[in-house]
Amino acid sequence: MEGLLTRWRALWSRATCRRHHCAPGRGKRLVLSCMFQPQNLREDQLLSLEGRSGELTCKSQRLMLQVGLIHPANPGCYHLLPYTVRAMEKLVRAIDQEMQAIGGQKVNMPSLSSAELWRATSRWDLMGKELLRLRDRHGKEYCLGPTHEEAITALVASQKTLSYKQLPLLLYQVTRKFRDEPRPRFGLLRGREFYMKDMYTFDCSPEAARQTYSLVCGAYCSLFSRLGLPFVQVQADVGSIGGTMSHEFQLPVDIGEDLLAVCPSCSFAANKETLDSAQANCPVCQGLLTETRGVEVGHTFYLGTKYSSIFNAQFANIHGKPSLAEMGCYGLGVTRILAAAIEVLSTEDCIRWPGLLAPYQVCLIPPKRGSKEEVATELMGNLYDHIAEAVPQLHGEVLLDDRAHLTIGNRLKDANKLGYPFVIIAGKRALEDPSHFEVWCQNTSEVVFLTKEGVVELLSRVQVV
Amino acid sequence: MEGLLTRWRALWSRATCRRHHCAPGRGKRLVLSCMFQPQNLREDQLLSLEGRSGELTCKSQRLMLQVGLIHPANPGCYHLLPYTVRAMEKLVRAIDQEMQAIGGQKVNMPSLSSAELWRATSRWDLMGKELLRLRDRHGKEYCLGPTHEEAITALVASQKTLSYKQLPLLLYQVTRKFRDEPRPRFGLLRGREFYMKDMYTFDCSPEAARQTYSLVCGAYCSLFSRLGLPFVQVQADVGSIGGTMSHEFQLPVDIGEDLLAVCPSCSFAANKETLDSAQANCPVCQGLLTETRGVEVGHTFYLGTKYSSIFNAQFANIHGKPSLAEMGCYGLGVTRILAAAIEVLSTEDCIRWPGLLAPYQVCLIPPKRGSKEEVATELMGNLYDHIAEAVPQLHGEVLLDDRAHLTIGNRLKDANKLGYPFVIIAGKRALEDPSHFEVWCQNTSEVVFLTKEGVVELLSRVQVV
Structure with missing residues (x-):
């Protein structure tokens, strides 16, 4: 068996692995446009999946269907989609x-x-x-x-x-x-x-x-x-x-x-x-x-x-x-x-999660393409990378809403509906020196303007499990 | 609803939670004697669970049954026990x-x-x-x-x-x-x-x-x-x-x-x-x-x-x-x-795991009760705590085989069978100044004597997922 193992070890090192190598979970930005997130896919289309076959519905079911957290399979059986x-x-x-x-x-x-x-x-x-x-x-x-x-x-x-x-x-x-x-x-x-x-x-x-x-x-x-x-x-x-x-x-x-x-x-x-x-x-x-x-x-x-x-x-x-x-x-x-x-926890229109369970803790919204704040797009990319480096416990928790053809307002509406605990916007004040980002703390309904350092300080206090 | 929520919040703070609080996963030593590990429970009893109802068996099935990794439920259905x-x-x-x-x-x-x-x-x-x-x-x-x-x-x-x-x-x-x-x-x-x-x-x-x-x-x-x-x-x-x-x-x-x-x-x-x-x-x-x-x-x-x-x-x-x-x-x-x-990976008698998947990376074996090395028991406890502090990525990966009524040899035999990648023994040389621990690196079949610092250096290179 030892001989066979050696031969197999030699074999697999030659195996045709044409993978474009990319170390697990490093160096890539998570972007919303590639998510299998039906709300994103449909954008402003509102679905009426609930109430199929006369089932009783409630707020959580309606919201979870609308934003693409679940999808009905059979009566009483649901597909759990990636956020869920x-x-x-x-x-x-x-x-x-x-x-x-x-x-x-x-x-x-x-x-x-x-x-x-x-x-x-x-x-x-x-x-x-x-x-x-x-x-x-x-x-x-x-x-x-x-x-x-x-x-x-x-x-x-x-x-x-x-x-x-x-x-x-x-x-x-x-x-x-x-x-x-x-x-x-x-x-x-x-x-x-x-x-x-x-x-x-x-x-x-x-x-x-x-x-x-x-x-x-x-x-x-x-x-x-x-x-x-x-x-x-x-x-x-x-x-x-x-x-x-x-x-x-x-x-x-x-x-x-x-x-x-x-x-x-x-x-x-x-x-x-x-x-x-x-x-x-x-x-x-x-x-x-x-x-x-x-x-x-x-x-x-x-x-x-x-x-x-x-x-x-x-x-x-x-x-x-x-x-x-x-x-x-x-x-x-x-x-x-x-x-x-x-x-x-939710309102009639917007999902709110227990902070510890939110699918993603942070959503970054860069400026609309063609807007006068567009120059701040790069600042937002830098902020993403800076958070990744300075707040390692938020690895995999930060999402960039790269749908830059949409206004900030429309994307904020989506983010509000999905209930990310922290939504960070590069608006007008991102062009100040130093840049200030608009931070929506959705679980406390506060909005604050923070520098890059302020954002990092705020986020480093976020508890994750 | 807001009023109700406030009332409930007040209620649960008064709820009868008689829990002896213990922060998740901190400050406790994992000890083998409390594990639902049938090999441990049965100690030297060898089981012949395999081959029930004339099923074909193989080495992995035999070993996994013997050491208590799986237990048969129905034909083709197994209970996965804690190590698995x-x-x-x-x-x-x-x-x-x-x-x-x-x-x-x-x-x-x-x-x-x-x-x-x-x-x-x-x-x-x-x-x-x-x-x-x-x-x-x-x-x-x-x-x-x-x-x-x-x-x-x-x-x-x-x-x-x-x-x-x-x-x-x-x-x-x-x-x-x-x-x-x-x-x-x-x-x-x-x-x-x-x-x-x-x-x-x-x-x-x-x-x-x-x-x-x-x-x-x-x-x-x-x-x-x-x-x-x-x-x-x-x-x-x-x-x-x-x-x-x-x-x-x-x-x-x-x-x-x-x-x-x-x-x-x-x-x-x-x-x-x-x-x-x-x-x-x-x-x-x-x-x-x-x-x-x-x-x-x-x-x-x-x-x-x-x-x-x-x-x-x-x-x-x-x-x-x-x-x-x-x-x-x-x-x-x-x-x-x-x-x-x-x-x-296993031999006929002993399980070997891919290092990354071993249920526990390290097993510490303190001296037998009543042996002349018994004074080193405390050293082993200290080593456990020192590893926990100095190698945080091994949190939850270090097990203390506290069955001190058994000889080191018997416990080493068990550990060898279960395939912990690192087995650390407090033997005679633990009484030297500085103490030297016997470290069995089971995936490479090496045995080395290391001081506390040497153990930490070795273990800090262990990859975990």
Whole structure:
């Protein structure tokens, strides 16, 4: 084999690689005219993709379709276009950081989940039409996993020498999930195919499992806080997942499907389905409960031994005896968080992102071709390169809107709609000595004029993930 | 809405976040004893998971099962365990860099692909039993996408104002694909559910499309070169995808399913299925062809207008007239590259990774508890912290094997098996002044003794992605 390897190594060095070499991600400017960004491609054409086949729509869905963040594929299934993929990858990185900070280890389980597993917990029947089911070429039955309690419990059960010393185990994945919704609607808020982060925890005692439960809830709080999203943690129903304790993380959205009861005086908050319908007062402080709507973006369950007892997921306890693991499960709707954040933060016409998740942090708009500011075009190019050099953490985050046949005003309108946190314009004052650039800080609605050094100072404070 | 937002913001600051705060990824040491690493969990127990249900096995599958990189779920479907997820995420980052360096834009298309799309190209019938098919609750037919020519062409066709100025368009995704293999085998080398990078390109002329084709092939060469993998680009059959030109990227593997003819004198190389079975001489230089086996890790197709003509994927040409896009498609088997690399680089007993993809770059082994070197335990902890501070690019890449009840020898054996590129031991010479650590550079089979400063100097040259 060694000889073969040597020969192959020699071969590939001669292979016909006619590539025009270009080191990954260096020395090139990202320009808007080459982006597969339908809004850009269509420019001022407004689309009416929403409302196809009588689906219910909402602000985030309308905006995401208009500016080319998503494109409908099948009912409840969307193509995620490049800006959305960038935002989603940032969200996944932020989630990874939070999960790994509490000891989470990332796995990746198949989508195909065998009927046997689901029959073991009776969910093959209980889940009814929500499960997408299929048979393989040998007639064996599978579903497309909407969640993975069965699979992970069987996996952990197969680790025969698990010891209490190794607990808690916090295993999670970020994968595509499937649910055959009766009425998919609101774009990425309720689809049939969506990305979810699902974590499963294994502990040696109920007390330890409750500590782990708090730890994960804390990580969720930390995530939403970092994203700058208002949220509330409410007591929730356990539904078909089961268990004895459950909370939802809700974002305030008028079109939210959940009705929440929130106490303005203390920290009590609940999904109304967990309360007696007549209950108007807070069970903790007796204050009058306020009603509000929310969209669920996270859900946590304390499962106890519901699944570990079925699959025999055991560990050796301190006395060396086999003992059932106490479990929890925890979900975050990844694509749903993106849409819900846009729903919460945007105006009717313009998308606003959590700063950390914006697909690109900065958009530079040079002067219109033929305008009297046109000489400032080169200044803008220089500013691009200067930012790339002086603010390396913004590598890949700065976009040049090179559609110089359009007025600055038209391009600013587009940029405003897409919600880049920072839009920098070379207008009249770019011709001053020193040049001043017009900087729109879209998340704070401020406009300031800054020199090149001022721009760099401002941008060097931008947080990226 | 503003009022509501303010109220929610106030609410969540009061939310019951009992998290023991710990900034993401800072200040904690990664220790092996808490890893969900079945080899660790089982310690010296050797598993015989391979060969279940009479599946064919190979070295990479056996090793990956033994050390806990993968665990079987269903036939041809594996759970990817934490080390594998880390390696795969690195591979995806390297692929992203190469694809984006040539202008690739990342999208994400649904797995559910409607029967209509596949009937339009006749592949609904042509693909036969390889397609996993299902019906939703309304009886509508779908397959689970094994590839996405239909979906991407329909997506691009829906962009009604595409102009020649925006071409070439290079769109790609990294997603899970499904293929109902008649005989899944060799672990991640031929599964039914696997990760693939698929790129689709759109050009305004055959000449431009051929340039783009070369560009993508060049990016593939660059990727395999960066990974340090021997490969050869061979002419290939177009199969059911179609088109007029095709190449495969092959790695030399004894158990490879493809038979290749390679010319030792010039750069000619071909999959034997493209040659006349009697052909023994190179068609370019007439030299005698050598036969060898390979595993296909990449495949490129020049498609022409095969798909764009069916879905009417047009752009406005230089004269403003609608014109069909010239297409190419390009696949990389992501999970397959991981397994093939292990197959090529490993010994019979020990995994070796492409340096860039190793799940962790460094494993530190402190002395055994109760040994006469035990005093060096603290030195090892200090070394861990010193590396974290002095070599920030190795953040999250350094693992401490804290199973101090095991001898250094046993832990070295594990580390050797798992293939960390650098294993650092605190042995006798750690007690010298200054301390010397034993450093095993596993990819070059060198062992050197270095001071703390020497270790940092060595590690600061390690490339990570």
